[in-house]
Structure formats: C-alpha cells, structure tokens
Amino acid sequence: MSNAEKAATAVKKAGARKALNAANLTRLGPERLAALLMEISESGPAIKRRIKLELAAEAGAGVLAAEIARRIDAIDDSRARINWRKYKEFVRDLDAHRQAVAGPLALLDANLALDLIVRLVGLSASLASRIKDTKGELEEVFSEAVTDAAEIAPRAALVDASSLADRLFEIVRYAPPGLSLPLLRATAPALHGQPLVDLRNRLETVSKGRGAPRAWRVGAQILADAQGDVDGFIALFTTSEAVLPPVGAEIARRLLGAGRMEEARKALERSEPDRASAGDPGAMDWTQVQIEVMEALGDAEGAQAARWTSFERDLNPNALRAYLRRLDGFDDVEAEDKAMDLALEHRDVHGALALLVDWPRLDLAARLVAERGDQLAGDKSELLERAARALEGRYPLAATLLLRALIWDVARHADTERYTQAKRWMLEAASLAAALPEDGGYEDHEAFAERVARLRRW
Template identity: 40%
Template sequence: MARKPNKTTVTAENLTGLGAERLAAILMELAAGRADVKRRLKMELTGEVGSEELANEIVKRLAAIGKARTWIHWRKRPAFVRELDMLRAMIVERLVPLDAARALELLWRFRDLKLGLYGRMGEAAEKTDEIFRQTDQDLARLAGEARMLPAVLAHQAFEALAFDDDAGGLVVSLYPVLGAAGVAALRERLAAGIAEGHDNSASFLGVLRELADLDGDVDAWIATLTPREAQHPGFGAAAAERLLAAGRGEAALQALEASRPPERSISAVWRKDDLDERVRARWLAVYRDALEAVGRTEEAQALRWATFEGSLSTRALKDYLARLPEFDDVIAEDRAKAHAARFKSFHRALAFFLAWGDLAGAAALILARRGEIQGEDYDLLIPAASRLEGRYPLAATALRRAMIVDALDRARSGRYAQTARLMVESEAIAPSITDWGGLEPHEDFARHILIRHARKPRFLAELKAAMGG
C-alpha cells in the first residue's frame, strides 16, 4: 500500500501549495533580518527585468566585495560564503541564458575576488576554494560556448595565471577552446613573462610544459628545460619518456646520458629537490627501455639484472624474466630468489619476497635471519606478520616478537597498546605451532616478558585491556 505524502515536509511541491502571496510574505519577513537574502531576492527580481539590469546589479556587488578590506568575522563567514556561491550561480544560471558573453566577462571578474579574500579571511579563505574550483569549470565551459576571440581568451588566461599561481589547471583546461592561434599567443606571453622574471614564472613554465604535451610537441617540452634541469635525472627521464613515445630512441639515450645520476647519492648533488631512490630507479627504468628501443637488447638485459641485484627491484626482475626464453625464466627466477635471500638488507629482502608473493621464501628468510629483524619497522613487519600467520605462524611469531622486544626494551610507551595487541595475536596462533625451531614456546616467552618488564605499569594495563581483563 502506497504511503500518503507528508504535507508538512518542506518540499518545493508543498511550499507551492501555500500560494504566491503567502510565500512572498514569508520571504519579506526573512529578508528583513538577512541582508544576503534581501540581495538574492533583489537580483532575482532584477533578472526578470532584463540582462543589462541583472549584469549591472552583479557588477555593483562584485565591486563592493572587491574594494572591501575589512576582516570578515568568523560569525559572518558562513553567510559571506553563501553569498559568493549565490553570485556565481546568478551569473551562470540566470545571466548566461540572457547574455552569455557578458556572463563570461563577469565570471572572470568574479574569479578575481579569490586572492583578495586571503587578506580578509586568512586561512579560512580555503572555505571558498570549492566555489572557485566550480568557477574554473564554468569558465572553461562558457569560453567554448561564447566563442571568444582566441587572442582575447589567451590574454584573460595569462592574466589569471599572472595573479594566481593556482590557475594552471584553468589555463590548461582552456586548451581546446584557445585553438592554435590562442595557444601560440598564450605561449608567447608566458615565455615573455619567464624572460622578465615574473613572480609566477614557475607556474608559467609548468603551463608551457603541459601545453607542449597537449600539442604532442616533445621538442617544445624539452626547450623549456634549463641547462641545470637537463642534467637532473628526473627531468632527463621525463624528457626521454616523451622521446621514446615519439619513436626517437637515440635522442632519448642522449637525454639520459646528459642526466646520468652520479655514483654518489643523488641528494648530495640535488639537495633542494631532496631526491631519493625513486628518481634513480625511474631513470634506470627509462634507460633500459631506451637501450631496448635502439636494439641494444643484451645491454638492456644486463642492466635489468644489475638493477635487480643492487636494489631487489621487482619491476626490473619482471622485465628481465619477461624477455627470457621459456624455462630459462624459471631458472633465472630461482637464481633471483637465492640472491634476495642473501641480500645485505634483511628488510629489503623481506619486502621483495612479500611483493613477489613468495610467502614461503619470506618465512624461510625470517627464520634463517631472525637476528637481523629491526622491530621498529612497523610499516613492514605488521602487515607481513598478518600475511604469514595462516600458513607460516612461526615466522609471523618471530616478527611480532621482534616488535614486542624492541618496544619494551626501548621503553617506547607510545607503542604499548600495539605491543599488547601483538602479544595477544601471538598467543592466538601459538597452538598452531608444533615445532618452535629454536624459539621459546609462547608461554615461556610471555612469562619472561612479564618478569623483565614488571615495572612498566602502562604496558601491563594495556596488556590486561587487550586480553579483555
């Protein structure tokens, strides 16, 4: 049986039943104490008169907000944010159907309000970010519908980026509308701004590179690199990736050779960039692809194996095995696992076996080298123990014990709750272990822990809670 509609629920249909006169009286009553409501009603009425009148009313309000310098008190911020969104909606929803070109002009002016708000709201101006993100989407859409002259649109895009380094996304989204002529004009303005040392040169450069990618012009992208950047392993790899995609393997190799990472730590050379192993790994991966592209397959394979040997990179190993004949890959994989089991870093070796999906290899590594387990590495050891406990409970127990001992011996009180959970988890899987293989049975281990750390009341309390006591 269908439920009867509730006549008291506030819906558009139910409110319509009140009648125009009653609704008008209610709105007048609300507007009497709310300036934002009154402004909204006035704009709605102005929109009924015509596009020019509505545009003029919006201009007045935009000018008033733009000129204001007073701090917006936190009590007034919600109403102010609502008004901003109302202004955007009035332009997009009411003025666009009446005069799209004028609406687009006012939407650019509305966007110009963004930076001034930080001086009036501080960090609270972030509450308006969603409104301006929607504004950027509206601008990109309306620019296409209004069919603006490419040169005019390029000018507006440049001005937006010149005053707001967050406008890069908007400028790039205008690419389909700008056309070849507009993109060329924008590129010229951006290049001139960089040459003049504009404050937002970094943003100009980022947009130039994105425009080059959109054009599929790898040479234009490379032309934006400074001599120092061209020697940077990250930029060199990025340039080489684009050259490889364009079928220019030799040029890719040249870009990589010019940016070859030094043997010593990259970060010692590029301190400001705080480069890490990922940069070196990316450079090596692209270099291997470039060697392959120019037919130097044996060198590429040798580099893949050398990369794996030095870092236990699963990507390098997968690429290496994928290029071997059938059955040879099985022998090579066994050789790789044997190398990983002897790798100097126990934790890197464990991470490899887990990433490779070889839980048996991981368990064997743990039991063979359990004295090398560093118990503070929770990010690796906790998920490893969880994955191993079903089939290899003894290995999982060894990992958990390393964490327990590390936390308690070093009095890491912030980890006592986690340590108590590790004790409980170890106790839960202890019955499934029939051969302790040199490890203390759980009962003995737990007794020794309690004796050794009897003067750690916080840990004991956490353990009691974890055990449901």
C-alpha cells in the same frame, strides 16, 4: 495487544513520520516546503545563495552564470579575513558554486563554465592570506575545480581565447603552483591560435626575470607541450638541469614521442643516475624511459638488462614483472627465486618488506622480519602496519614484531600524535599473544607491555 503496546506502536509510527527524509518531506507538499525554505533562507545567507543557484539553473545558462559570477566577484573584491567560525560555512558555499559550474552550467554552456571554473580557482591567490585552511578543505575544493576544468575544457569551443589566456597568466603568476600549473595543463586544450602563442611568450618573458619563480617557466613548458614543440620544451631547461635524471627522462620521453630515438638515447646518457640515487622516483622514471628507448631502437637484450638492473637497484616490482614476462620456458621461475633472494639481502630493508608483502611472498616477508627486524624503522607506520595486517593470519610472530616496532617507537619518542594508534596496536598485539611460540626466545606480551608502560604517556 495491550493499551501500553498500542501506545508504544503509535509512538514509533509518529517517530517514523517525523524522521527527516525525502519521503516525509514530499508529504508536506510544494506550498509548505516553499514557505519553509523562504523562512529558513532568511536566517542564513549561504542557504539563500544555495536556493538561488537552483532557481538560476532552471532559468538558463546566462542567469546561472551571472549568479555564480556575482558570488566569485564578491569573494574576490572582499579583503576581510574569514573567521574560523565561518570556515565550514564558507567552504561549503564555495563548493556549492563549484558544483553548480561543473554540473548544470557545464551541461548548458561549456564556454561559460570554463571561464567561471578558472575564475573560481583564481580565488586561491587572494584567499591564501584571508583564511586559515588548516584542514585542507578549501584546498580540496580548488583541487576539485581543477579536475572539473580538465573535463570541461575539451568541450569548450572558444571563439576568442584571449580573455582565458589573460586570466591564466595572472593565475600562474600569483596562485599557488600546485593549483595554477595543473589548471594550465587542464585548460590548454581550450587555448588555440594566437592567444596560446601570446600566453606562452608572456610566461617565457617573465620567467627570465631575476628571481622569477620556476613555476612560470614550467607554465611555458606546458604550453610548448600543448603546441607539440619538443625543441621549445627542451630549450627552457638550462644545461645544468638537463643532466639531472628526472629532467633527462622528461626530455627523452618527448623526443621518443616525436620519433627522434637517437636524440632520446643521448639525452638519457647525459643524465644517467648514479647508484646513490637508488630508490629515487626520478631515477626509476629515468630507467623506464631508458627501456622504452632501447625497445624503440630494437635493443631487446639491452632493455631486459636495464629491467633487471632497475630491480637490483630499486627493488622496482614493475621492472621485475616486465622482466619475467619476457623470459621463456621455466626461466621465469628461476629468475623470480633469484629476485626474491636478492630482496632478502637488499640494503633497502623497507623496500624489500614492501616488495615481499605486495608480491606476495609472505613466507619470505616473515623471514625478513625475523632476520632483519631490528633494521626496520618504527616511524614507517603505513608500511609496517600494512605488513602486519598481511602477516597476522599465517605468521603471527612476524606481525607481532612489526606491531612492537611501531609501539616502541611511539613510546620511546613520546609521539603524542600516534598515541591513539599505539593503543590500537597494543590491543592487536595482545590478540596475537596466544599464537606466539613458547620457546622462540622472544619476549612475551606481558613483559613487552610492562616495558612500554615504563615509558608511555598515553
């Protein structure tokens, strides 16, 4: 080996030894690492807090809980706005405390962990006006905390749930409903006895006030569910609400669970959706509950008819699969062919494309694109791109038409937010150009690209 080669090898080895990884840090030894951490912690409060969390976890549940509580209190007591320059650091710091609650503290003491995770979610109310969470990273921390609460609550054995109930009452009143209601549902298993009754009564009382947010009433319904009080849950809906398909489905589902099948059937009758609601998730949920009620009443024929009606109206793939499973012999093959033909002609061309791609019947999906491609909306990026991916191998023409619909929509509307995607779609369309039929009567890639170039601004 030459001197130059030896020098290069030495440099490589030195570089490997300098790489920042666990193995190299271990070689420094505990004393040097401790000194280094002390030096670093002096330059960053968040780093210091992170180290103190690790030390507190070693000291026990009480010490760790006190450390986390101090930080939560400090954030809650402050009224200062959090500058965008501090946004990332703040989110990381808050998430580190969340992880400390959900991890080591929850293992050491589920009661302390539940109290602190609820308090942490409660910060969402005061932080809403103090920080711009444009990227949704702070909201994600709170959402994770709600998930943590659902895991911790069943393990908590609160002797006195009053303080938890008081805290939840304030959170439901002031925190965003998207967090407060899931949190209430997650922590309900830890509430019991009089505190649960009192919290429900308090929410029912404030929900009756003029202009009261609907979330307060929903909170009372969550607690009625926790108590197994079906009639109490239903009573919190108004008469005009009970005729809405999603509400009727919720009511019927609970009556069915309580073995009150005939009442469940009547609740569905009062809230039957009209044909104008085809494809609406609430109508689809209503139909699913209707089927469950029919089966509970022994009406297998009616349940099958409802499954087919659901498919005809909404192109609901789950309803179709359930319908086909219950057919005898080769009837399922004939029924499936009929269903696919229905999809090709269905008024909801986007629902039809999704069904045929996912079923999968790619041959029919390609036919749909060829026959009804002009009805596909280019702004439905997720669906059209997914369909193009599925079709590009065997049906490059259909995939190309879908990509062109996406590209043209971006160019025509100068949709700057999708310019990067449009460039990628154009490259993908170009890669399929060689596989297109020469005599299909379709515009070739070069002509299409030239037409787009007259409009595009990317």
